[in-house]
Amino acid sequence: MTAPHAPAALAADAETSDTAPAPENDAQRCIRRPGSTWSRCKCADCRAHDARLTKLNRTGRYNATALATAQARAFTRLEHWIALGWEPLAIASATGVAQPTCWEIVREIRAGHRRDLQHATVRRILTAGPPTAGFIGVTGTRRRLQALTWMGWGLSRLSQEIGIPVMTLSDARSDNGPSTVAAVIAATIADAYDRLSSTRLPARQPHAHAARHRWAPPAAWDDETIDDPTVTPEGVDTTAGAGTARYANEPDVVETVELLYSAGLTDQQIGYRIGLTPSGVQKLRLRHKIRRTA
Known part of the structure; x- marks a missing residue:
């Protein structure tokens, strides 16, 4: 086979170079992070977006204060959840934020740092529901179970x-x-507490157990x-010794x-x-000299 004629080969090369797509310019490739407001991206869409924000900011219609307030409210909720013992997985299940992101945010908060959160993350934190996975602090669950015991609800019942x-x-x-x-488990117990906490059972042993422990x-x-x-707890003296008055307003109890x-x-x-336990009532009577009237 004979080699193609030189002018024909040059023409073919020229045609190929005209029809091949030009390499994409790095400045036109969008590098904006999802949910970010300002970006260094130089693509056409991002330049138009930043120009619009600049105009809104200049005319006072871009409320940066509201955005900062939302960030502060989100961090307040996060710090509150951490104080309640919520683990990152629980926060992720309540907010819908990715678990690795929650781990990173919690680690930074515990270290005393606050970073700028994406707007989507802020919205999810401020509209979060109850956690459906992971572990949370036991304080509320423990208090609900102890209060139900006070109302006569034994563990078996x-x-x-x-x-559970x-x-x-x-x-x-x-x-x-x-x-x-x-x-x-905490959610199940909280639901049971809402249903049962107003129902007093005649069982005496659970109530006496709660009284001994000053629950x-x-x-x-x-x-x-x-x-x-x-x-x-309101109106309850949890520092009193066993068998003594449990209530801070002892005159009313007397x-x-x-x-x-x-x-x-x-x-x-x-x-x-x-x-109160029977011995607690007896000590209270003797201390205040309570006697039966004829």
């Missing part, structure tokens, strides 16, 4: 009611138990703050004991009503 093993409930209820609990009843907790470790004792109730019956 509660286990049958909500389908007795040992799991016992570990979560104990003051010496683990510091975290699975988010799904607070449901009325002592606010639904908004029961999970907060820094909040104490008056109640006096009325019930005068009505003929025994120490055990009075203790069942106000959350």
